[in-house]
Amino acid sequence: MSAAEAAGAPRRLASPAEVVAGLAGVYMAQSVIGGVTFQGLPAVLRQDGASLSEIGMLLVTVAPWSFKFLWSPWVESYRLPAGRPHRSRQVVLIGGVVVMAMMVGAGLAGPGALGLLMTLLTIAAFATATVDIACDGYAVETLSERHRGWGNAAQVAGAYAGTAIGGGLFLVLVDHLGWAFACFAMAAALAALCALFVLGRDGPRPPRAADAERPNLRAALRRREVRYGLLLVALYVVGQKWAMVLIGPYLVDAGLSLTWIGVINGFGGMGAGVLGALMGGGLVRRFGGGRVAIVSMGLQAAVTLGFAVSAAYGLHGAWIVAALALLNAVVMAVGFVALYARLMGYASLDQAGVDFTLFQCADAIASVAGWLGASAFGDALGYAWCFGLTGAVAVAATFVLAPAFRRADAAL
Structure with a gap:
């Protein structure tokens, strides 16, 4: 305890x-x-x-992210003990230590032990999904409405930057310094990235009432704003994400070289995603999450229909399809910053981690369902029809979003 705290002086809160x-x-x-x-x-x-x-067996490790809502009430019950200080930092610290241990274990096991690697990475995925529950709940409780856009910008931009480290820098280190060193370096990077949160000060959080109901899924689903939030997520995923699975194969079939595709998906995609996230944060603060989300959906429809036109008329120039892919990344990042900034307002402060986790899991499940459908019909219908149909769905979703937002807001 500091001298100021011992003397009864108010503790300085984080900005x-x-x-x-x-x-x-x-x-x-x-x-x-x-x-x-x-x-x-x-x-x-x-x-x-x-x-x-x-290699495809690695998809098993994504399961914790799709079903983390199942254990989110237990995480929230531990994180938010009634009448006592929150334990968000403890959850992040414990989860971070587990993930770092799994990366060290992966470095010692080596890439040849695929079964052991899958076990270690599945445990790491479970730990990171659990940390995400606590981190999202803390963000909802701590950030005021005018700052939530920046919180979601941090989430989206952080996702792009972290993926570049794990999918890019990691391979460079493996190539030059070996598998074990690369895994140990990733463990060290995890420690450095989590330190600012674990060692930082609290923001202005409202205390949880001592008589508040224990966090649970039924309490979340009883609230109309949560149910409308799940509807909004479904509409948004249908409009924005269902075409994603087609873009990579389309770039190949359009004749782009692997170098071009690597630049677009790697450096270009990361830059476009971070730019979109930062733009989204600024736009949400100025215009509000709902309005920005609706406009972004309209732009997404235009980009998807642009892919349809490119496929239908054979407009396969490298600069044309690259511009569409990068524009798609920018618009998608802006849209999801706006959507999730608005969804924060629908989460209860008594169990924000549970409510927000439900929204994210609905996103993941709807995305996988759409990707499976697009993959199944892609060969039969062709790119032009698939992009055209998903673009039309995005147009319809644009018009449905406004009344859905109004109904959700009225339920608050």
């Missing part, structure tokens, strides 16, 4: 900028693991002769 910086570090750390798992490790395994079916 919104400090809170956002701490959140950004944790979100980056979470995405480092995703980058290693879904971009770095597949490349290493393929280089070592692993089959595509073996």
Whole structure:
């Protein structure tokens, strides 16, 4: 305890900028693991002769992110003890230590022990998903409405930057310094990224009432604003994400070289995503999350229909399809910053981690369903029809979003 606290002086609270910086570090750390798992490790395994079916088994590690709502009430109950200080930092610290231990274990195991690696990375995914519950709940409670856009910008930008570290820098280190060193370096990076949050000061958080109901899923689903929030997520995923699975294959079939595709998906995608996230944070603060989300959906429809026109008329010039792909990344980042900034307002301060986790899991499940559908019909219908249909769905979603936002706001 400091001398000021011992003397009864009020403890200095973190500024919104400090809170956002701490959140950004944790979100980056979470995405480092995703980058290693879904971009770095597949490349290493393929280089070592692993089959595509073996590499595909890594998809099992995404399960904790789709179903983390199942244990979110227990995380929130621990994080928010009634009448006592919150334990957000303890959750992040414990989860971070587990993830770092898994990365050290992966470094010692080596890339040849695929079964052991999958076990370690699944445990790491479970830990990072648990940390995400606590981190999101803390963000909802701490950031005022005018700063929530920046909080979600930190989440989206952190995801892009963390993926670049785990999927890019990791491979460079493997290539030049070896697998073990690369894994140990990722563990050190995780410690550095989480330190600002774990060691930082609290923001202005309202205390949880001593008689508040224990966090649970039924309490979340009883609230109309949560149910409308789930509807908004579904509408947004249908309009914005269902075409994503087609873009990568379309770039290949349009004749772009692997170098071009690497630049677009790597440096270009990260830059566009971070730019979109920062733009989204500023626009949400100025115009509000709902308005920006609706406009972004309209722009997403235009970009998707642009892909349809490119496919239908054979407009496969490298600069044309690259511009569409990068514009898609910018618009998508702006849209999801805006959407989740608005969804923060629908989460109860008594169990923000549970409510917000439900929104994210609905996003993940709807995305996977759409990607499976687009993949199944892609060969039969062709790119022009698939992009055209998903673009039309985005147009319809644009018109449905405004009344859906109004109904959700009325339920508050």
